[in-house]
Amino acid sequence: MQLNGIKIVIVGAGIGGLAAALALKARGADVSVLEQAEAITEVGAGIQVSPNGAAVLTALGLQKEFEAASIRCRAVVLADYNRRGEVLRLDLMRHAHDLRFAFVHRADMIDLLADAVRQAGINIRLLQKVDSVEPGSPPTLRMTSGARISADLIVGADGLHSPARKALNGSSNPFFTGQVAWRATVPNDIGLADEARVFMAPGRHLVCYPLRNGSLVNLVAVQERRDWAAESWSHSDDADNLRAAFSDFSDLPMSLLGRVVDPGLWGLFRHPVASCWHKGRVTILGDAAHPTLPFMAQGANMALEDAWVLAEELARAPGIEIALDAYQNRRRPRVERVVAAANGNAWKYHLRSGPVRAAAHMALRLGGMVAPVRMVRQFDWIYRHDVTRGD
Numbered sequence: 327m328q329l330n331g332i333k334i335v336i337v338g339a340g341i342g343g344l345a346a347a348l349a350l351k352a353r354g355a356d357v358s359v360l361e362q363a364e365a366i367t368e369v370g371a372g373i374q375v376s377p378n379g380a381a382v383l384t385a386l387g388l389q390k391e392f393e394a395a396s397i398r399c400r401a402v403v404l405a406d407y408n409r410r411g412e413v414l415r416l417d418l419m420r421h422a423h424d425l426r427f428a429f430v431h432r433a434d435m436i437d438l439l440a441d442a443v444r445q446a447g448i449n450i451r452l453l454q455k456v457d458s459v460e461p462g463s464p465p466t467l468r469m470t471s472g473a474r475i476s477a478d479l480i481v482g483a484d485g486l487h488s489p490a491r492k493a494l495n496g497s498s499n500p501f502f503t504g505q506v507a508w509r510a511t512v513p514n515d516i517g518l519a520d521e522a523r524v525f526m527a528p529g530r531h532l533v534c535y536p537l538r539n540g541s542l543v544n545l546v547a548v549q550e551r552r553d554w555a556a557e558s559w560s561h562s563d564d565a566d567n568l569r570a571a572f573s574d575f576s577d578l579p580m581s582l583l584g585r586v587v588d589p590g591l592w593g594l595f596r597h598p599v600a601s602c603w604h605k606g607r608v609t610i611l612g613d614a615a616h617p618t619l620p621f622m623a624q625g626a627n628m629a630l631e632d633a634w635v636l637a638e639e640l641a642r643a644p645g646i647e648i649a650l651d652a653y654q655n656r657r658r659p660r661v662e663r664v665v666a667a668a669n670g671n672a673w674k675y676h677l678r679s680g681p682v683r684a685a686a687h688m689a690l691r692l693g694g695m696v697a698p699v700r701m702v703r704q705f706d707w708i709y710r711h712d713v714t715r716g717d
């Protein structure tokens with residue numbers, strides 16, 4: 327289908343919405359982006375971008391900018407929380423040298439996408455909050471200001487609490503997983519190398535990796551607990567609560583936690599993958615369609631993949647609704663598998679029983695010695711998937 331002259335409104339200027347704007351504009355669509363915030367700013371934290379997400383950035387012409395803004399991850403290291411020494415070190419430069427795993431500050435990622443969107447002549451309209459979405463003909467947005475906006479196609483890239491998802495699927499019932507995550511960045515004055523380190527403890531784990539030329543360290547600290555925190559980064563917590571929860575960790579993680587000021591606190595909820603991704607000429611992508619727990623670091627990567635596939639299917643199909651069906655069929659099985667992998671991952675780091683933990687760590691150690699390539703390649707189905715080559 328020729329996208330020239332087709333008016334597409336994207337709700338949400340997050341990673342998914344901005345990438346979709348670029349991919350659709352490149353195929354000739356008349357795109358605009360509506361964002362509820364007064365500025366395109368991002369919570370100060372890092373994300374990991376794996377090769378499957380980076381492939382989309384490359385196809386959008388942003389490889390150079392992305393590589394300049396990000397750090398290449400050289401290794402993944404698993405360590406016990408209170409002992410010296412590593413349980414497992416996976417050397418990515420040796421065992422996956424053809425793949426580039428990267429760390430990037432979310433704000434830098436959003437900046438590079440937003441700059442490209444503006445350079446492509448796409449209008450990002452700020453302070454535009456969508457109240458509800460009507461998938462009739464034409465599909466229409468009802469804004470909180472009372473205004474109504476119609477288009478040939480509406481794309482809801484409006485994140486976790488998406489009005490577009492609600493219009494297509496009704497309200498869903500996420501449930502608290504019994505885990506909270508703190509996120510913070512601290513100065514890298516311990517000289518943390520270009521690697522992801524995971525400290526594993528009973529009922530908790532801490533992930534850290536460097537950002538911004540190694541000047542910062544990104545921290546994600548996950549704790550199992552009964553009481554829950556709201557599902558939003560706008561909640562900050564007293565850093566002493568974080569330190570108290572991890573006070574039995576060894577010197578290196580504690581020295582990082584000692585530098586934390588004003589961390590964000592996030593309740594981790596499980597949402598079902600949306601069963602309906604499109605109705606009439608309204609569709610959803612990214613977290614709006616499939617919020618995921620952070621334990622495979624794939625939320626933003628999946629949003630990038632969605633953006634590419636949506637544009638490709640629209641350009642390929644004879645009509646919008648056929649294209650949206652093809653988009654859902656191509657994406658849903660994959661994101662369901664990734665979300666399931668993330669759901670199953672946390673407990674592996676959180677083993678409580680001493681003997682079970684010791685046995686699991688021994689198995690990891692042995693695996694790292696005997697079959698490191700197999701350990702690295704177990705997630706090839708995620709990382710080597712390349713939507714820009716038709717996967």
Ligand SMILES: Cc1cc2nc3c(=O)[nH]c(=O)nc-3n(C[C@H](O)[C@H](O)[C@H](O)COP(=O)(O)OP(=O)(O)OC[C@H]3O[C@@H](n4cnc5c(N)ncnc54)[C@H](O)[C@@H]3O)c2cc1C
Nearest residue numbers: 338340341342362373374456484485612613623625626627
């Ligand atoms: C602890 C943690 C760590 C993570 N780490 C990683 C990682 O390492 N790698 C990775 O790939 N992913 C990671 N993620 C997930 C990733 O951050 C998200 O999956 C990704 O940002 C989703 O992008 P999106 O564009 O779909 O939604 P969002 O980034 O949420 O963007 C939605 C946009 O829509 C706007 N919006 C919302 N509602 C409205 C409305 N009504 N009207 C107008 N605008 C609206 C919002 O303001 C926002 O700008 C992590 C998540 C968590 C919780």
